[in-house]
Each structure stands twice: as C-alpha cells, then as structure tokens.
Amino acid sequence: MEIIRSGQFTPAADGSADFVEHLSVPALSFGTYSIPAGATDEQSPHNEDEIYVVTQGRGSFTSGGQTVEVGPGTALFIPAREEHRFHDITKDLVTLVFFGPAYSGVPQP
Template identity: 75%
Template sequence: MEIIDSGRFRPAPDGSAHYAEHLSVPALSFGTYSLPAGRTDDQSPHLQDEVYVVTRGRARFTSGGRTVDVGPGSSLFVPAREEHRFHDITEDLVALVFFAPAYSGVPGPAEPA
C-alpha cells in the first residue's frame, strides 16, 4: 500500500501548470495536476482516456464542445484524443488525474476530421 498526498498545490518552478505522477502500472496511472489562478492550461490531447477529480480551486473546463464550471468535487471524463482544457482559473486548482491505460507522456494527435 502507498499513501499519496494528492491535495497540495504544486506549481512548476516557473509558476506554470505542473503534473506529478504518483503511480503507474500498465493499465492505469494516477497523478495530480496543479494550475495557478490566472494561468492558461496548454495541454494537448492524450492517447489515453482520462478522469479528473477537482480537489481544490475553481475554474471552467471545456471538452468535446461543452464548457462547465468546476470546483472541489467536480469529476470529469475525457475520452482519448479529445481536445480539452481548464481556463478562467480563479483559484489555484488541483485535480487528481487518472489515465487508462497508463499515461505515456506523449501527446496524442488531434481528433480526426
């Protein structure tokens, strides 16, 4: 068993978004994603399905042509290769991120036209 502190805000040294992986096995990986208030989320689509669970902060999230307000307790599913991002971040944001299969670190291609 491993106990993981997944709720702390951890921006990158330059104050930008930060992803910290905590667990990776072939079928699944898990990490935390921290985004400072006022910053832009510039991630690219991934090759894996993804679930976010917001544990701290407030923002808006756009994926699949839909935009929603998110805050602590919001859960979001993003299918592989779908464009998505957090934006209008009004409070430092922390989200638990689950990838299936495990995150490879390689961005996926955009959805085919």
C-alpha cells in the same frame, strides 16, 4: 499498498501549471495537476482515457464542445484524443488525474 500524498497545490518552479505523476502501472496511472489562478492550461490531447477530480480551486473546463464551471468535488471523464482544457482559473486549482491505460506522455498523432 502504497500511500500517496496528493492534492496539495504545487505549481511548477516558474509558477505555471504542473502535472506530477505519483503512480504508474500498465493499466492506469495517477497524478496531480496544479494550475495557478490566471494561468494557461496548455496541454494537448492524450492517447489515454482520463478522469479529473477537482479537490480545490475554481475555474472552467471545456471538452467535446461543452464548457462547465469546476470546483471541489467536480469529476470529469475525457475520452482518449479529445481536445480539452481548463481555463478562466479564478482560484488555484488542484485536480487528481487518472489515466487508463497508464499515461504514456506521447501526444496524439
């Protein structure tokens, strides 16, 4: 067993959005993604399926041609290689992020 401290708001040193990977095994990986209010989510699609669980904050999320409002308790599934983005962040956002298989860090071709 491993206890992972996660869910705290921790933007990058320059105040931008920041992803921190906390655990990686071949079948899956887990991390946190912090996006400050007003910041831009500049991520690219991934080669892995992904689940976000919002633990704090407020904003919007667009994926697969749909836009939804997100807040604590919102869970989102994004299939591999699908364009997606958080935006209009009105309150510092923290999400738990799960990738399957483990996140490779390689953008889609």
